[in-house]
Amino acid sequence: MHSEDVRQQLAQSARSFYERGWMLGTAGNLSARVSDAAFWITASGRPKDLLTPDDFVSVNLQGEVLSAPAGRKPSAETSIHQVIYRHVPDARVVFHVHSIEANLCGHFARNGQLRLPPLEMLKGLGVPDAEPEVDLPVFTNHQNVARIAEDMDKALAQSLPRVPGALIHQHGVTVWGQDLLSARHHLELLEYCFRYLVQAKAIGVQA
Numbered sequence: 001m002h003s004e005d006v007r008q009q010l011a012q013s014a015r016s017f018y019e020r021g022w023m024l025g026t027a028g029n030l031s032a033r034v035s036d037a038a039f040w041i042t043a044s045g046r047p048k049d050l051l052t053p054d055d056f057v058s059v060n061l062q063g064e065v066l067s068a069p070a071g072r073k074p075s076a077e078t079s080i081h082q083v084i085y086r087h088v089p090d091a092r093v094v095f096h097v098h099s100i101e102a103n104l105c106g107h108f109a110r111n112g113q114l115r116l117p118p119l120e121m122l123k124g125l126g127v128p129d130a131e132p133e134v135d136l137p138v139f140t141n142h143q144n145v146a147r148i149a150e151d152m153d154k155a156l157a158q159s160l161p162r163v164p165g166a167l168i169h170q171h172g173v174t175v176w177g178q179d180l181l182s183a184r185h186h187l188e189l190l191e192y193c194f195r196y197l198v199q200a201k202a203i204g205v206q207a
């Protein structure tokens with residue numbers, strides 16, 4: 001696929017996530033690998049409903065800028081994308097968004113893990129178990145993004161989470177996939193779990 005097409009597809013994804021309330025006020029960042037050595041990532045601080053190919057920066061897996069349109073810097077959270085691409089060989093696309101439900105669910109976490117509800121939909125996250133007991137890792141948010149990336153780097157070096165994603169407390173969720181469609185499905189499924197957990201809590205149902 002031509003790399004300009006990838007930028008257009010990422011822009012389309014961002015618009016759709018913006019419309020769902022997950023990328024408001026410039027929140028979030030999206031990236032896609034174009035080779036084993038480089039990926040496109042959204043430029044920092046851009047409105048996610050209005051992205052054009054000029055809102056993407058090409059960086060290598062060390063986070064060095066390979067090419068950037070005038071006035072554009074890579075996302076402030078590029079280091080998190082680097083960590084995922086380094087540790088998850090199958091990851092070709094990474095989405096990071098900020099939904100209300102993801103941020104509420106961070107409060108339900110225990111010992112850095114959020115227990116996902118045992119729903120049939122977990123199959124779409126690669127969990128085929130009849131009675132799944134699956135945790136999503138939850139990382140502490142730091143104003144210095146490099147610290148978040150370091151924590152993720154250490155955790156992913158030990159083992160990959162069972163589902164392709166991670167939560168950053170009071171910040172947002174990050175998911176990955178082998179292509180744009182699978183990353184979108186992973187995001188939709190995790191966001192569904194978050195909505196389920198919040199609504200279950202609100203009506204007093206044990207999730």
Ligand SMILES: CSCCC(=O)C(=O)COP(=O)(O)O
Pocket residue numbers: 025026027028029042043044045046074075076077096
């Ligand atoms: C208004 S969102 C604050 C920064 C953030 O968490 C984010 O996801 C967007 O940062 P970027 O540098 O990628 O625009």
Ligand SMILES: [Zn+2]
Pocket residue numbers: 027028029077096098171172
């Ligand atoms: Zn963020």
